[in-house]
Amino acid sequence: MTDLQSHHNLLERYQAVKNQVQELADNHGHRVQLLAVSKRHSTESIEQLHKAGQKAFGENYVQEGVEKAQALSHLEIEWHFIGPIQSNKSRQVAEHFHWVHTIDREKIAKRLNDQRPEHLNNLNVLIQVNISEQDSKSGIHLSEVNTLAEAISQLPNLTLRGLMCIPAPLDDTQLEHEFTAMRKTYEELKQNHPSVDTLSMGMSQDLELAIKCGSNMVRIGTAIFGARH
Ligand SMILES: *Cc1c(COP(=O)(O)O)cnc(C)c1O
Numbered sequence: 001m002t003d004l005q006s007h008h009n010l011l012e013r014y015q016a017v018k019n020q021v022q023e024l025a026d027n028h029g030h031r032v033q034l035l036a037v038s039k040r041h042s043t044e045s046i047e048q049l050h051k052a053g054q055k056a057f058g059e060n061y062v063q064e065g066v067e068k069a070q071a072l073s074h075l076e077i078e079w080h081f082i083g084p085i086q087s088n089k090s091r092q093v094a095e096h097f098h099w100v101h102t103i104d105r106e107k108i109a110k111r112l113n114d115q116r117p118e119h120l121n122n123l124n125v126l127i128q129v130n131i132s133e134q135d136s137k138s139g140i141h142l143s144e145v146n147t148l149a150e151a152i153s154q155l156p157n158l159t160l161r162g163l164m165c166i167p168a169p170l171d172d173t174q175l176e177h178e179f180t181a182m183r184k185t186y187e188e189l190k191q192n193h194p195s196v197d198t199l200s201m202g203m204s205q206d207l208e209l210a211i212k213c214g215s216n217m218v219r220i221g222t223a224i225f226g227a228r229h
Contacts (some may be wrong), residue, residue, distance in 0.1 A: 010045055010225065011052055017223050024211040032211055035080055035200070037221035039064065040228040043071050049224070050075050058082040058101075058219055062089040069096045082164075082219060084138050091115045099124040101164040101200055101219075104140050106151045113155035122159040125152060126200055129185070131178045132168035139165065142185050146192070153193055162186060162198035172209060179213035186214070 018034060025032040037058040038046050046057055046068065055076065059065030060083030069079050080099040085108055093100060094115035103109050103125045116123050127148055130139030140148060145163065152160045163186050167178050182201055190196045202210025202218035210218060221228065 007048060010048060013226070014049055014052060014054065014224050017220055021207065021211070021218060021220075024208060028211055028214075030214070030216060032215065033198075033217045035082075035217055035219045036224055037082065037203075037219050038068070038225065039083075039221065041221075041225045043068050045225060046072060046077070047075070050077060056080060058221075059097075062092050066092050066096045085112075087111060094123060095120075097123070099126070099161070101126045102128045102138060103148070103152065104128045104130075104138050106148060109148075109152050109155060109158060113157045116157040122157055124161045124198075125158050126162050126164040126198060127152070127160075129163055129165045129182060131165040131182055132170065134168050137166065137168075142181060145185055145189060149189055149193060153195075159195050160193050162196045162200065163189065164200035166203075167201075167206070175206060175209055176213060179210055179215070183214040 021032050021034050035056050035058045036049055036054050039060040056078040058080040059068065065079060065081060079097045080101060081093050081097040082101045085093055085102055090108060090111040094112045095117055100112065100123060112123055127145055128139040129142055129145065130137050149160055152158055163182060165182055167175055179201060182199065186199045198217050199215050200217040200219060201215040204220050204223035207218045207220065
């Protein structure tokens with residue numbers, strides 16, 4: 001494939017995903033933000049999508065994300081960190097990202113708060129819920145959300161925006177059950193924390209069900225960029 005062809009394919013896939021998300025959002029009567037997950041994809045692809053109107057990009061690996069943010073600092077991009085955070089990498093996350101989707105302990109929240117540079121706006125954070133209760137996965141139990149939310153709301157350089165989850169591979173019935181439980185906790189959280197407005201759930205495989213269950217931010221990689229290298 002020539003560069004020109006792959007460029008067209010990228011933009012076509014992007015438009016198709018954007019249209020699909022818009023249509024689902026319209027059907028369900030709420031807004032849905034599209035986060036383009038660009039991990040393991042080139043800065044050139046990000047630049048092309050940015051030119052086509054995409055402003056928010058998600059990265060999983062600190063080093064890769066920081067390098068891309070620096071290489072593309074001339075563009076107005078909103079960078080979302082969506083991977084696991086190790087303590088020794090939190091400073092780079094606090095300095096280079098606008099959002100973090102994967103807060104699952106107070107210690108990390110405090111580090112990000114302390115390390116957020118003064119000249120930047122608050123870091124927007126989501127609490128990651130281990131909705132399928134997988135041993136191998138990051139995230140907290142739904143019953144622990146209120147306590148962690150309370151702790152985050154005391155940190156002046158962070159703004160609590162909501163919840164995020166990465167479900168296990170499940171059949172649609174089970175998945176709908178888990179998405180619905182997320183939605184319920186999200187609605188309750190909103191009552192106590194007026195800054196909460198984001199429910200980040202749904203990826204390439206399950207965006208339709210996620211939006212049906214109330215997601216207002218979907219994180220899409222493969223359906224836009226194709227397979228990762
Ligand atoms: C990679 C990744 C995505 C995107 O997954 P696709 O299946 O490629 O759409 C979304 N969220 C998180 C947390 C990811 O790590």
